[in-house]
Amino acid sequence: MAEQLTIGELASRTGVATSALRYWEELCVLPAPVRVSGQRRYPPSAVGLVGVVLLLRDAGFTLQEVRAFVESRSPAGDGWRELYQRKLTELDQRIAQAQVARTAIAHGLACPHEDIFECANFAGGVAAFLAGSSLEEAHEAIHSH
Template structure:
């Protein structure tokens, strides 16, 4: 399939596909006329990449998932490298949550001190 069809089926732009290709996540064969040609499996790869990026993962994070799918697994998250990325990402998210909770507590404390100052509750 050509780049436009892959983009449509995977729900991304052709520019995104070129970007993924530039970073080695997908690859295309070239037809005699120079057009990129993709395989049916590339729809799944691109969908996996898109889902990961939407959820805050980077292109480098996506690499083990793509490799896992290419090796024949039914899910990109079934391989050890992918599981490690998931664990690292969860640690990052937990850290962000702790930071946000601390910031929230500080803002709430400032609000309460402002309420007491003005005689409000």
Template sequence: MPRTGEGTTVRITIGRLAEITGVPASAIRFWERHGLLPVPERRSGQRRYPPEAADRITVLRTCQQAGLTLNEIRELQEERPRRAAMIRAKIAEIEERRTALTRAQELMAHALKCSEPDIVNCPKFREEMTGWRPASD
């Protein structure tokens, strides 16, 4: 961790943190208000963050992009017994979305090459689509 000559850890401003992470300062302040980022120390009224705050922001952005809610992200950062259950549920949800996206990608790739006016009438597509339906009891 960077240190100054006086033996104290170098802290960065919110503007610098925003620049490093590509996240607007308003989002950083929002995450602080909601308890997702530790409250930074203040010097002359300015927020000052430790360099590792950039790593936490990377985790926050990744979680948001994966579809986690603010409460789920907060729970992820805490040592609660429910944390593991929430993580397992999110992994299953992400896997379902990945499957749906893969199917959509396959459909679009096929539609680009298909000569049928309506993709649903394409025999090859219909054959693929039958594998997408849940098995009936």
């Protein structure tokens, strides 16, 4: 039988807590390992799979998306490309939102008022936001005149 890793050994090799590994197994992010005398035994390839989970998580994927990614693997499958495309679109939207927020905050820092609550532009932006405008629309409205 090939080398098998205990959950503690897998945790040690990957830097992931055993509780997280159990949780990922519960969510089907990691396949259920074989059991020897009631203890989990992972194949050496589990180290790489945990690395994939960590990489995708750091790239912004949720654990549910990671599970879908892992499940999409097949010799003829291209399902992972669709998952990547959806995540790329989502990240582009988040980047655009972050850029709008950054611009609005930078403009707030440039406000000449000692107390931003006394600034007519700030109050106008808050009013526009409360009226249903997005942050971008509210920011544009106060700087368009």
